[in-house]
Structure formats: structure tokens, C-alpha cells
Amino acid sequence: MSRESLDVVGIGNAIVDVLAHADDAFLAAEGLKKGGMALIDAERAERLYARMGPAVEVSGGSAGNTAAGLASLGARVAYIGKVRDDFLGTVFRHDMRAQGVRFLTPPLTAGPATARSLVLVTPDGQRTMSTYLGASVELRPEDIDAEAIAEARITYLEGYLFDPPLAQKALRKAALLAQRAGRKVALSLSDPYCVERHRALFRELLGASVDILFANELEICALYETRDFAAAAEAAEAEVGIAVLTRSAAGSLVLGQGETHSVAAVTLGPLVDTTGAGDLYASGFLYGLARDLPLPLCGRIGSLCAAEIIGHLGARPEVALAELVRSVGLI
Amino acid sequence: MSRESLDVVGIGNAIVDVLAHADDAFLAAEGLKKGGMALIDAERAERLYARMGPAVEVSGGSAGNTAAGLASLGARVAYIGKVRDDFLGTVFRHDMRAQGVRFLTPPLTAGPATARSLVLVTPDGQRTMSTYLGASVELRPEDIDAEAIAEARITYLEGYLFDPPLAQKALRKAALLAQRAGRKVALSLSDPYCVERHRALFRELLGASVDILFANELEICALYETRDFAAAAEAAEAEVGIAVLTRSAAGSLVLGQGETHSVAAVTLGPLVDTTGAGDLYASGFLYGLARDLPLPLCGRIGSLCAAEIIGHLGARPEVALAELVRSVGLI
Incomplete structure (x- = not known):
């Protein structure tokens, strides 16, 4: 096997989404914070x-x-995450x-069921998630495939993994293995409330091991405890090699290699459901990075992938993203 | 309970669809007839x-x-169909x-799993189904809720029910009960291959008990063993009170009360997946019929509901159809 047989290995909570439309009154009646992700029990x-x-x-x-987005783009990808041997798994x-x-x-062959997230999509396209982590909290350090980490240019970590204690250990192990193998580590902050829960640990990991940071406006402001996006962006730039900050319809800001690039959002059709917009932006960006494309182009591919995902229910691409990227002449 | 507390009771194979994109080469390699529904084992x-x-x-x-479409339109609906007490059920x-x-x-608390249909959607939006009937074949005459049938203006039967022998008996029982209660019976032919399998039985039921027939071009031609759509339409008109013949993008033909109405198809956006187009047309048509609306208007509501369903993956409406119908000024 070649030393770089993978572009990216992703590590995260393995979850199936259960998506339904809902109105703001329903969110209020259920006590749900719009746009957030709350952990719930069975x-x-x-x-x-x-x-x-x-x-x-x-x-x-x-x-x-x-x-999934990276694979749809044609990248070589592996994934580490825990399901149960049940229907959803x-x-x-x-x-x-x-x-x-x-x-x-x-x-898992016993224990909690495969994780599911109840995703409520409001008429504005915003998604509010209530997640039962189930089997995914059983991800342990021994599930980290050292060989895959060593083979991958980039190890991509999901911030949500900070919630289950053993998964957090697994994530730290993965970051360490990637560093030792001379690979890059990417981290997504995942959710502002998740950042609130684990701010100190996020800051520590960021300073010690992270090369590429993905965050949206709320998440980066939560991390640096400021309401000033520009100040938060500056703080992120000082701490990691590449900071990728997404701002929904306002596009994204890519800070790295001493430069700041502003990338416009892409519109392909009506907004249906924002679930996975940030995740698919990351697919496009990492795909570009793994091909050594210039940072602004990485951002544009990210914006295009996000545009595809918000045009339908659910966070998995419904078209071959490689074809979409080619069809608009990006690569 | 009032004597007409329900608009429609639907009886059918209770199935969860598993939908994926595929190309024509995949259908060919798997030996699947494009546009059809094939029964498969577990x-x-x-x-x-x-x-x-x-x-x-x-x-x-x-x-x-x-x-589901009728309920989304605001009609009072009941459903009879068999699932297992498993995840999909x-x-x-x-x-x-x-x-x-x-x-x-x-x-069911034991026996076969809940039915699933593997639906392959080709780039032209056409769907090809391979259905494992599982628990749905266990629908029996004793599952027919006589009270619901007596309370419903229309009992709606799915032609696919002719495939499982006991379900076929259940369907005949439902038709008989509806007739005895002085209610209307509607039948959808479901699929041309299904018509081929059970032509004589369909013809018999049609002549004896059916007031409203739904069929597409291929199905009605299969039923009357002709390639001449006009001849098939004429034969249907002679046999049932109302014949509703759908022709995809060419709209539909409604024959009844001594008149023939041509109804245009409706376009709301790009065609994504035709799964459920006929089913949702029937929702709209039956909704109009239950409100005693003129036949051409029933057809136009049907066309609008079909247009919503073909704009996304899957055969359940993603918007409130009642609002959609109001928003375009149909009612």
C-alpha cells in the first residue's frame, strides 16, 4: 500500500437522520433551540x-x-464511527x-441502538436537531485504525465527538497518530452549544494538533467568547494554519498562508433544508486541499457542494458531486 | 359517529421505499424492466x-x-395495510x-419483516421498483374494518393487492362491504405487469363493483389488450362510472357523466423522481370528488399534487398540499 493511499479519513458520530418539516411553534412547544443540536435520551x-x-x-x-461528499467528488476516503448491527446500522x-x-x-453486536437525529426543518430551511447518540458513544480509542490514519493526507475530526467521553479519547488518539505520521489534522467545531460545553478542550486541541479548522460564525464566536466575528477570525488565524469560516448566505472566509480570501455562497435553486451545509462545504474544501488547489478555489468547491445539499431534504448528495463540479467548470 | 365520518379509506400493501439513483446500465445489468414493479424475495x-x-x-x-396525500389536502382518511412490529413498520x-x-x-408480531421496495431512479426521473412484500402479504379478510368501510364515501383499492392471495380476498371483501353500504369503490390498476398477471380478475371486479377507475396509458391498454389508447379509454368508459386515465407529461383524460375532459399536466420545477405521481394524482382527484367538485377540477387538483411529488425523491408530499392547492387558487 502506498504511503498516501487515502485523501481523508473522517471520524465522527455515526448517525441516521430522521427529517421532518415543522414550524417555529412546534420548536417552541418542544423547548428546542432553533438551529442547534441537543442531545436526548432514548x-x-x-x-x-x-x-x-x-x-x-x-x-x-x-x-x-x-x-460521503468527498467520495462523491472522487476522493479516496475512509470513515471511523460506531453503529449497532440493527436496521439503521x-x-x-x-x-x-x-x-x-x-x-x-x-x-456493536449488543448494547444501545444505532444513533439517530430527529431533524426538524422549519419553513426558512433552518434545521434543529435532537440527537440520541446510542451506539455512537461506544466509539473507543481501540476503534481508531492507526494504519488508515497514517495513510491519509488529512484526518478529519468532528467536534461533536467531544460529547461522548470515550469518543473524545479516540479523537485525541487519532489527532496524535496523524501528527506523528506527519499528516494534517482538520477539525470541525460542529455546533455553538457543543463549543460552549467543551471550550477549554477545543482550545487545547486547536493549539496542539489542528492544522485546518472549520467553523461557522456562531461557533467561532463561541470559541473565542466574543460577538465580534472579525476578532474571532483573527484569533483563529493566529492559532491554526488554515481557518475556514462559513457564514451561510454571506459565503465564507478562508484565512491561511498569510492571506484572507472571501468566497461567495453559491445558489443552485430554492433553499429547502440547510442540514449538512457545513459538512458538505468541508467535503469540497478538503477535496481541493487534497489536490493542492489554491485556497480560494477550495472554498468555491465547498460553496458549490453546500449549494447542492441545501436544495433537498437530508445531508447526503443526490447528484454525483464530481460531475457537478466539472459541469460548472471549477476543475 | 356520523354515517359519513370518512372521505376515503385506502387499502394497500404497506411498504417503505428505499430510493437510490441508478443509471440505465445498472437496470440492464440487474435485469430490471424500466418503469415496472417486480416482486422479489428477501x-x-x-x-x-x-x-x-x-x-x-x-x-x-x-x-x-x-x-397520505389526501390527509395532506385536509381530507378525512383511514388506511388498512399490514406491517410487522419492526423498525420499518x-x-x-x-x-x-x-x-x-x-x-x-x-x-404482525411475528413472521416476515415489513415490506420494502427498492426504487431505482434513473436520470430521466423514471422509477423502477423491486418489491419485497414481506408482512404486507399477510393482510387478510379479517383485517378489513367493516365499520370504516361503511363510514367512508369512497373505498380506494390498490391493484397491487391482487398479488398476495389473501390480500386479494381482503380487497374483494372490502369492495363488497362498500357496495352493500351504498358507498363508492375506486380501484387503481397500479402497474401494467400487475394487470398482465391478473387481467381476468381485474375485469371481473371492474364490471361488478368499481365506480371509479384510475389507470395510466400502459395499464389501461394492458387491461383491454390493445395498443390503441382511444379504444382502451372507450372500453373503460363503458364499464365504470368514472375512468381517470393519466398520461404523464401529456396530462390526463377524465371520462364520466357522459363527458370527456382533457386535463393538462402541471409543472412546478425540474422532474426529479416520478415515484408516486399516479398515487398523488389519485389523492387530488379523490379529494375533489369527496367535495363534489366538477370532474375537470378534480383532475386539475390531481395534476397539481402529482407535480409536487415528482419534484423530490419519494412519494410522500414534502409540503402541505392543502396550502399548495389554495396558493394556486384551485379552491
Whole structure:
């Protein structure tokens, strides 16, 4: 096997999304913070599911979405994440492998069910998630495939992994292995509330091991405890080699190699569901990075992939992203 | 309870769709007839699933889709169909109830798994289905809720029910009960190959009990063993009170009350997936009929509902159809 047989290995909570439309009044009645991700237990998941509208089931998980997007772009990708050997676990594994992602982690044969996220999509396209982590919290340091990490140009970590304690250890192990192998480490902050829960640990990992940081406006401001986006961006730039800051319809800011690039958002059609917008932006950006493309072009590919994903329900691409990127002449 | 507390009771195979994009070469390699519905066993379903692309899971079933569409339009609907008490069965029941459909049939607690249809969507938007009927074949005459049938203005039967022998008996019982209660019976022919398999039985039921017939061009021609659509339409008109013949992009023909109405198709956006187009047309048409609207208007509501469903993956509406119908000024 060549020393760089993978472009990216993604590590995250392996989750299937259960997506339904809802209005703001429903979110309020259920006490849900719009745009956020709340962790819920199995019982609460059952009660919320019983009250929400008709749904569709689509594989998800932040790093899982990014890995699927990368594979759809034609990159060589592996994924580490824990499912149970139940129906949703079979669905998650199928969807990864069918997309061309090497799925490395054996499923649990006992214990909690495969993770699911109840995703409520409001008429403005915004998504609000209530996640039952189930089997995904059972990801352990021994699930980290050292060989895959060593073979991958970039190890991509999902910030949500800070929530389950053993998964957090697994994430730290992966970062260390990647560093030792002379590879790059990328981290997505995932969610502002997740940042609030683990700010000190995020800051520590950022300073010690992270080369590429992905965050949206709320997340980067939460990390540096400021309401001033420019100040947060400056702080991020000082701490990591490349900081990629997404701002929804306002596009993104890419800071790295001593330069700051402003990248416009892309529109392909009506906004349906923002679930996975950041994850798919990361797919496009990492794809460009793995091909050594200039940073602004990496950002433009990211914007295009995000535009595809927000045009339909769910966070997995419905077209071959490689063709989409070619069809608009980006590469 | 009032004597007409329901607009429609739908009876069908309770199925969850597993939808994935595929190209024509994949259909050919798998020996699948494009546009058709083939019955497969559990083993074949597993093998085909392993080879098909990343998928999304959306509740389906022809009459199930029609019932969901009717509820989304604001009609009072009940549904009879058999699932197992497994994950997909829970999904199917949730999606019906969350849509406002009274789901009347208790799930199996043992035996085959909930039915699933592997739906391959080609770049032209056409869908090709391979269906494992599982628990749905266990629908029996005793599952027919006589009270619901007596309460409903229209009992809607799915032609696919002719395939499982006991379900066929259940369908005949439902038709008889509806007739005895002085209610209307509607039948959808479902699929040309299904018509080929059961032509004589369809013809018999049509002559004896059916007031409203839904069929597309291929199905009605298969029924009357002709390639001449006009001749098939004439034969249908002679046999049932109202014949509704859908012709994809060419719109539909409504024959009844001594008149023939040509109804244009509606376009709302790009064609993504034709799965459920006929089912949702039936939702709109039956909704109009239950409100005693003129036949051409029933057809126009049907066309609008079909237009919504073909704009996204899956056969369940992603918007409130009642609002859609109001927004374009149809009612």
C-alpha cells in the first residue's frame, strides 16, 4: 500500500437522520433551540418522534456527511464511527459503502441502538436537531485504525465527538497518530452549544494538533467568547494554519498562508433544508486541499457542494458531486 | 359517529421505499424492466440492496401514498395495510399517523419483516421498483374494518393487492362491504405487469363493483389488450362510472357523466423522481370528488399534487398540499 493511499479519513458520530418539516411553534412547544443540536435520551427520542410530522430517513452524522461528499467528488476516503448491527446500522453502513467510502469500524453486536437525529426543518430551511447518540458513544480509542490514519493526507475530526467521553479519547488518539505520521489534522467545531460545553478542550486541541479548522460564525464566536466575528477570525488565524469560516448566505472566509480570501455562497435553486451545509462545504474544501488547489478555489468547491445539499431534504448528495463540479467548470 | 365520518379509506400493501439513483446500465445489468414493479424475495432484496447506491428511506405503498396525500389536502382518511412490529413498520405507522391518517391495522408480531421496495431512479426521473412484500402479504379478510368501510364515501383499492392471495380476498371483501353500504369503490390498476398477471380478475371486479377507475396509458391498454389508447379509454368508459386515465407529461383524460375532459399536466420545477405521481394524482382527484367538485377540477387538483411529488425523491408530499392547492387558487 502506498504511503498516501487515502485523501481523508473522517471520524465522527455515526448517525441516521430522521427529517421532518415543522414550524417555529412546534420548536417552541418542544423547548428546542432553533438551529442547534441537543442531545436526548432514548425515551425523549421516542416521545419527540411520536409528536413530529411524517419523516424521511437519510444517513447523516457530520463527518459521515463530509466523507460521503468527498467520495462523491472522487476522493479516496475512509470513515471511523460506531453503529449497532440493527436496521439503521445496516442503512448507515450501506450508504457509506455504496458511496465508495471505506467504512472501517465493526458494528456493536449488543448494547444501545444505532444513533439517530430527529431533524426538524422549519419553513426558512433552518434545521434543529435532537440527537440520541446510542451506539455512537461506544466509539473507543481501540476503534481508531492507526494504519488508515497514517495513510491519509488529512484526518478529519468532528467536534461533536467531544460529547461522548470515550469518543473524545479516540479523537485525541487519532489527532496524535496523524501528527506523528506527519499528516494534517482538520477539525470541525460542529455546533455553538457543543463549543460552549467543551471550550477549554477545543482550545487545547486547536493549539496542539489542528492544522485546518472549520467553523461557522456562531461557533467561532463561541470559541473565542466574543460577538465580534472579525476578532474571532483573527484569533483563529493566529492559532491554526488554515481557518475556514462559513457564514451561510454571506459565503465564507478562508484565512491561511498569510492571506484572507472571501468566497461567495453559491445558489443552485430554492433553499429547502440547510442540514449538512457545513459538512458538505468541508467535503469540497478538503477535496481541493487534497489536490493542492489554491485556497480560494477550495472554498468555491465547498460553496458549490453546500449549494447542492441545501436544495433537498437530508445531508447526503443526490447528484454525483464530481460531475457537478466539472459541469460548472471549477476543475 | 356520523354515517359519513370518512372521505376515503385506502387499502394497500404497506411498504417503505428505499430510493437510490441508478443509471440505465445498472437496470440492464440487474435485469430490471424500466418503469415496472417486480416482486422479489428477501434474499434477492438483500443482494440488490448491497449493489445499489446510497439510498433514502421514505414511507410508500401506492394506496398509502394516496392516503397520505389526501390527509395532506385536509381530507378525512383511514388506511388498512399490514406491517410487522419492526423498525420499518414503526416508520410506516408513524408517517401515516403523523400525516393525520387513521391507521387501522394491527402490526404482525411475528413472521416476515415489513415490506420494502427498492426504487431505482434513473436520470430521466423514471422509477423502477423491486418489491419485497414481506408482512404486507399477510393482510387478510379479517383485517378489513367493516365499520370504516361503511363510514367512508369512497373505498380506494390498490391493484397491487391482487398479488398476495389473501390480500386479494381482503380487497374483494372490502369492495363488497362498500357496495352493500351504498358507498363508492375506486380501484387503481397500479402497474401494467400487475394487470398482465391478473387481467381476468381485474375485469371481473371492474364490471361488478368499481365506480371509479384510475389507470395510466400502459395499464389501461394492458387491461383491454390493445395498443390503441382511444379504444382502451372507450372500453373503460363503458364499464365504470368514472375512468381517470393519466398520461404523464401529456396530462390526463377524465371520462364520466357522459363527458370527456382533457386535463393538462402541471409543472412546478425540474422532474426529479416520478415515484408516486399516479398515487398523488389519485389523492387530488379523490379529494375533489369527496367535495363534489366538477370532474375537470378534480383532475386539475390531481395534476397539481402529482407535480409536487415528482419534484423530490419519494412519494410522500414534502409540503402541505392543502396550502399548495389554495396558493394556486384551485379552491
